[in-house]
Amino acid sequence: MKTLYFDNSATTVTDQKVMEAIAEYNCERYFNPSSNTSRSIEVAQSIRTVKDQVLNRLGAHGNIIFTSGGTESDNLAILGSIKNNTTLNIVTSRVEHPAVFNTINSLKSKGFDIRYVDVEGDGHIEQTSLEKAVNDKTQLVAIMHVNNESGAINDVYALSKAVKAINKNALFFSDGVQAYGRIDCRLDKSQVDLYSISAHKIHGGKGCGALFVKDGVNLNPIIFGGGQQANLRSGTENVPSIMGLGIATELAYSDLERNSKEFARYKSTILSGLEGVDCINLCKEGCPSILSLLFRDIKSEILQHILEDKYGIIVGIGSACNSKNKFDRVLAEIGVPKDYIEGLVRISFCKFNTAEDVSVLTMALRQEVCALQKVLKGKNR
């Protein structure tokens, strides 16, 4: 059975061109970039090129630190930037990715004052709530660019400016893992200080991410060793994957506009195909590649299994079913009604999806959701 993959916010298939670069830098240009041989210096130069590519896409001045992925980038941004002064506060939201939410939560036990801002019904951060939370004691604000569950896009330009207007010393960090390569992520007009990205979300292969650090921002390392990457991230650089990130970046941005239009058509096909089905479109104006639907009376895990087994369709679901805790943290914070809270299906597109695949998905969703709603009616209450 052919796999119809619609969970591209979880991960993506690695692009063939990326695979070729990974192979080249594993098998031919495998030299350690920290050595002094000509070959190594060439490899170091290649890394430099990828840095420039990423900086260019972000349209910002600063440094790029390559990491093992989004989670490490988020940890480095938070743990590497905060001052060990518990009279200062950290402002964030309860809808952040676990890599941010749990890292900041871990600071609570050390006495840090953590302030959470409110979110709107689709997962957006409320700017007024943010402005209330930030004060002259704020050292770090962590607000994601695109919400990984709802697809809501936060206006990090406006939010970062609002924060700096209150406290110019507060650092603004944004987790850009779901945004990078999927929407315009130029930071030049923003006041964003730190921005994390990941390669495997954009067909770049797993095990590689990066953190943008704006000029003038002081960062401390969280990994120690040989002092690579200006002592900010020790460990020999994952050169093949860094090269993959460079290629994935170029491919993502060269196709961005066309893909976004295509994805909008896909969304429209699915939504019109589901007309009459009891469901909520969680975020109507969100990231083009993400369509998050909440189906009434459904446990999305069951639907996920049926779609995979009967049709080869892979979709994402909320984390509700993977936890003893019946309620997904993000959906609970957003205020999703009880009858819908276990029914989140996240459909996320990529350039390899086709209109035919989307038609199959729509038909399958309609059929299986209706059948399941009949069986499970009232079971979530």
Next chain:
Amino acid sequence: MESNKDKIIIIRYSEIHLKGNNRGFFENALVTNIKRALEGFTFSLQKTSGRYLLSKYDHNREDEIAERVRCVFGVYSYSIGYAVKTDIDAIDEIANLLMEDISGTFRVNANRADKKFGLNSMQIAAEIGGRILSRNAKLSVNLHNPEHILYVDVRETGNTLVYSNVIRAVNGMPVGTSGKGVLLLSGGIDSPVACYLIAKRGMSIRALHFHSYPYTSQNARLKVLELAKILKRYTINLTVDIISVTEIQTEIHEKCNEDYMITLLRRFMMKIANIIADKEDCKAIITGESLGQVASQTIESITCTNEIAQVPVLRPLIAYDKDEIIEVAKRIKTFDTSILPYEDCCTVFLPKSPATKPKLWVVEREEQKLDCKGLIERALATLETVTI
């Protein structure tokens, strides 16, 4: 020097001692089980009076081997020590090895089976004890309540066993000496503990797991197989039959009184367990039920499910409190896997108010609404057998 001393593991049993004419049957089962538990290792296992000596094993993997021996039902205790030529200086060399780095009080327990050896038990203990004392000033003798005991066992074979520790094992009876039973293995905390306790009394186990895919996750299935792997340390052999009850559940959900969902489902499970028991020559059905723990484990619920069973239903946890069950689950290392958050089939379609005192006549009336024979046949058609 290495050639004069061999590391050994002395394995002891207890309850088998009480057996009469059929003692050989139990001893053979124990030897077979120890050998199976140590499959993949090289070793030599020798039976001596009332114990077994394990030797010629890879010393680098001694901890792993000892742990496997500890988990074999029928093994009461074991000691790790040395076998040396029966010679007072050779014995003393080992005594020095075992006692040189310790402090506190000690005594020497000597036993002489080889009456030809020049010193009797008392003299051996005095001689070795004296030599230990002369070398280690941090030790003193206490014959009644010592912190350390050095055991010297002069055997008739010309060898002497020297060791300083006796480690309690799981005890019980060798698996396979009390027939075979079908265990209803859910993936929760209780049924693995029930498995352990019944296997401890010598019963071979065939596990039966019911799932409700796609209403439950494939991870629930993997979790059960992971539990089975852990349990195999104790059960020696373990086969898991996996059967889907999805259709049964959806049919009950659609056609029957919702409050009777669990009672009806459990009766189906019992009917299927009867069939497996008959096919696999199992003499009992084993469940992890604990009286009153949940709605399906009240005496009225148990009456409704028990009525179906065609072989005795063994419920080793019937009088256990949850914390007592958890204590065993932690000890046998199933707890961490059991609490992984994958729902089992009983939690799908859970009624809002399950019947805590189901009536048999109601149960039978509800079953009339279902094609029980067809449902069971189709459930059995989904049978997948996994040998762990």
